[in-house]
Amino acid sequence: MRLLGVALLLAAPAGWSESTQMEEVVVVADPHVRTFELSETLDIAPDSATILRKAPGASVVQNGPLTGIAQYRGMSRFRVSTQVNGMVISAGGPNWMDPPLSYAPAAHLESLLVYRGIASVSAGLETIGGAVKANTWQGDFSDGGIELDGRLRTGAQSVNGAVLYSAAAAVSNESHLVRVSGLSESADDADFKAGEILPSEYKRERFDVGYGYSRGAHTFRIDYGRSETGDTGTAALPMDIAYIDADLVNVAWQYDADDVQLLARVHTSDIEHGMSNYHLRSAPGNPAMWRMNYATGDNRGFALAASWRGWRIGLDGHDETHNSDISNPNNPMFFVTNFNDAERTLLGLYLERELTLSDRWMAELGVRFNHVSSDSDVVNATPAMMGMPPAVALRDTFNAADRKQTDNNIDWVAKLRYRYTDNVELYGGLSRKTRSPAYQERYLWLPLMATAGLADGRTYTGNIELDPEVAHEVELGFDWAGQRLLVSPRVFYKRVDDYIQGTASTNMAAVMFVQMMNNANGTNNPAPLEFNNVDAEFYGIDMDWSYQINTQWSVEGVVNFVRGERRDVDDDLYRVAAPNGFVGLHYTRPQWHVGVESFWTAGQSRTSQINGEPSSSGYALLNLQGDVTLAQGVRLGFGVDNVFDRNYADHLSGINRVRGNPDLATGERLPGYGRNFFARIDYSW
Numbered sequence: 172m173r174l175l176g177v178a179l180l181l182a183a184p185a186g187w188s189e190s191t192q193m194e195e196v197v198v199v200a201d202p203h204v205r206t207f208e209l210s211e212t213l214d215i216a217p218d219s220a221t222i223l224r225k226a227p228g229a230s231v232v233q234n235g236p237l238t239g240i241a242q243y244r245g246m247s248r249f250r251v252s253t254q255v256n257g258m259v260i261s262a263g264g265p266n267w268m269d270p271p272l273s274y275a276p277a278a279h280l281e282s283l284l285v286y287r288g289i290a291s292v293s294a295g296l297e298t299i300g301g302a303v304k305a306n307t308w309q310g311d312f313s314d315g316g317i318e319l320d321g322r323l324r325t326g327a328q329s330v331n332g333a334v335l336y337s338a339a340a341a342v343s344n345e346s347h348l349v350r351v352s353g354l355s356e357s358a359d360d361a362d363f364k365a366g367e368i369l370p371s372e373y374k375r376e377r378f379d380v381g382y383g384y385s386r387g388a389h390t391f392r393i394d395y396g397r398s399e400t401g402d403t404g405t406a407a408l409p410m411d412i413a414y415i416d417a418d419l420v421n422v423a424w425q426y427d428a429d430d431v432q433l434l435a436r437v438h439t440s441d442i443e444h445g446m447s448n449y450h451l452r453s454a455p456g457n458p459a460m461w462r463m464n465y466a467t468g469d470n471r472g473f474a475l476a477a478s479w480r481g482w483r484i485g486l487d488g489h490d491e492t493h494n495s496d497i498s499n500p501n502n503p504m505f506f507v508t509n510f511n512d513a514e515r516t517l518l519g520l521y522l523e524r525e526l527t528l529s530d531r532w533m534a535e536l537g538v539r540f541n542h543v544s545s546d547s548d549v550v551n552a553t554p555a556m557m558g559m560p561p562a563v564a565l566r567d568t569f570n571a572a573d574r575k576q577t578d579n580n581i582d583w584v585a586k587l588r589y590r591y592t593d594n595v596e597l598y599g600g601l602s603r604k605t606r607s608p609a610y611q612e613r614y615l616w617l618p619l620m621a622t623a624g625l626a627d628g629r630t631y632t633g634n635i636e637l638d639p640e641v642a643h644e645v646e647l648g649f650d651w652a653g654q655r656l657l658v659s660p661r662v663f664y665k666r667v668d669d670y671i672q673g674t675a676s677t678n679m680a681a682v683m684f685v686q687m688m689n690n691a692n693g694t695n696n697p698a699p700l701e702f703n704n705v706d707a708e709f710y711g712i713d714m715d716w717s718y719q720i721n722t723q724w725s726v727e728g729v730v731n732f733v734r735g736e737r738r739d740v741d742d743d744l745y746r747v748a749a750p751n752g753f754v755g756l757h758y759t760r761p762q763w764h765v766g767v768e769s770f771w772t773a774g775q776s777r778t779s780q781i782n783g784e785p786s787s788s789g790y791a792l793l794n795l796q797g798d799v800t801l802a803q804g805v806r807l808g809f810g811v812d813n814v815f816d817r818n819y820a821d822h823l824s825g826i827n828r829v830r831g832n833p834d835l836a837t838g839e840r841l842p843g844y845g846r847n848f849f850a851r852i853d854y855s856w
């Protein structure tokens with residue numbers, strides 16, 4: 172019988188597959204990946220990122236209901252490589268209102284792969300903080316004759332009146348496949364124990380169509396997706412989403428023979444995005460402070476890969492171009508060119524080797540070379556046009572600078588596994604990983620909060636001269652896979668040189684600009700920060716485990732502990748998950764299942780002073796869920812989240828920036844949702 176909720180697929184080494192009898196645990200061939208089989212979720216949560224909390228080492232940074240950002244072992248945002256159906260998608264919004272996982276809605280998700288610990292060099296372009304791969308349902312070629320496959324899903328929940336409608340269908344024979352899918356989901360503002368979170372409504376629609384051709388070992392696919400996000404709150408950020416329209420194109424050819432696999436992929440995504448600080452939240456009292464921001468992000472990417480007898484070689488690339496223009500509807504003269512064709516291009520080449528050294532020793536060695544170049548066009552803004560001295564100085568310095576930057580980065584990975592007994596394997600890994608600065612970190616020229624979702628309420632300026640981050644990591648652990656018990660602990664230490672982080676700005680023009688804007692607008696923004704290279708370290712322990720009590724009862728869990736610190740000064744790193752974990756207990760019968768899950772998080776007092784990060788309190792939540800098969804292919808899922816209606820706020824939730832909410836002051840951490848009843852019906856054929 173399947174495990175409910177999310178089944179943890181333990182990735183045991185290939186040599187174990189015969190000895191692992193547990194029905195719930197599916198052993199997959201790749202020893203370094205954990206898979207979450209998300210076709211088994213029961214709720215209607217829209218955001219795929221929220222599911223990551225069940226993966227060891229992973230957490231979710233949340234700025235809004237559709238803006239979950241993956242965190243892995245304390246690193247977030249562009250430090251965690253994310254692919255959606257093999258596509259690399261850089262967020263269209265300069266504040267990451269559309270993180271990469273937002274392009275794989277939970278209702279369409281078929282699997283979410285989280286690389287355990289040090290990611291292979293083949294896992295992604297820049298994997299300094301780990302790698303996540305989301306795959307959505309795309310239908311399968313039939314084994315013979317014409318086949319019609321499909322899935323319908325609909326559901327609703329109480330805490331925010333959310334509704335979900337999703338349909339997907341594919342018609343195929345052995346060589347052709349045509350598929351189409353649609354999704355519509357929306358919600359009102361959500362309740363928490365002491366009131367409402369404003370604004371936390373969301374609205375998203377999605378349409379996909381695809382064609383596939385298969386012959387022998389060859390498969391060709393071309394897919395198009397259109398994602399339209401409407402009014403959606405992001406109370407932790409200075410603005411809310413008005414719209415995010417994205418066109419996604421993905422073309423891939425795969426050759427899958429017994430000893431050789433080849434892949435060629437090209438993909439594009441064109442994103443148009445509008446946001447404002449007045450259309451969903453209470454508008455600023457001063458009409459001069461109203462802001463509309465129109466942003467675009469264009470992605471172009473490709474991958475060529477070959478694997479043969481344990482060798483993997485690949486060439487991959489990604490190019491992104493971003494524009495962001497700020498305006499004021501009350502003042503047609505006002506403009507800020509926030510980013511002007513800020514471009515970042517990465518070209519990568521890697522070689523990887525998996526070795527079976529003996530019947531007990533296995534190794535993986537990999538090396539990657541990345542060439543990263545970035546550039547930006549000239550900028551301007553009304554304050555500089557009007558001759559305000561610090562704005563003039565910032566603009567002229569930026570426009571006169573040599574903005575084109577080039578980095579040559581080398582990553583390597585070495586992993587070793589030793590089969591100690593039939594049930595126990597020891598593991599050790601070493602790596603060097605790099606990341607070149609993001610366009611925000613280099614080209615944010617005017618002190619603003621466009622920081623890829625940091626949401627710390629600080630204004631920043633970029634630093635064109637930034638160096639790439641370089642991390643060295645060591646990781647040790649073991650995998651115990653008995654008949655009933657699975658345990659996989661890891662301990663890790665990651666030392667990062669040139670870690671990119673905001674430090675107090677020494678740019679007098681930036682400091683003066685923020686002071687003058689405060690005086691002019693009656694605001695009290697803190698002094699600006701500047702992105703700089705500092706030294707940092709991360710260390711911790713994470714572990715997942717499961718135990719099959721008998722054929723009906725099973726229990727599973729995850730424990731995470733991570734610390735992130737500066738090495739050059741006495742401070743902690745910003746927005747690092749507090750110690751946390753979860754436990755799930757499940758009772759499974761052939762036609763139905765019920766489960767209890769508890770998530771807990773300790774308080775976080777190790778916070779970043781430079782970011783002005785407040786500490787947080789711990790909490791524990793209890794969730795109930797169940798499902799019943801009503802007829803062939805028809806399943807009803809149901810449950811209650813936060814059964815005791817706890818008032819809590821996760822450390823990784825942002826700080827409320829929205830004024831005028833009688834239930835929640837600005838500067839308070841955004842609370843988690845209150846008690847929530849949900850139900851969902853799935854029909855698949």
Ligand SMILES: [Cu+2]
Pocket residue numbers: 264265266267268412444445446
């Ligand atoms: Cu935005």
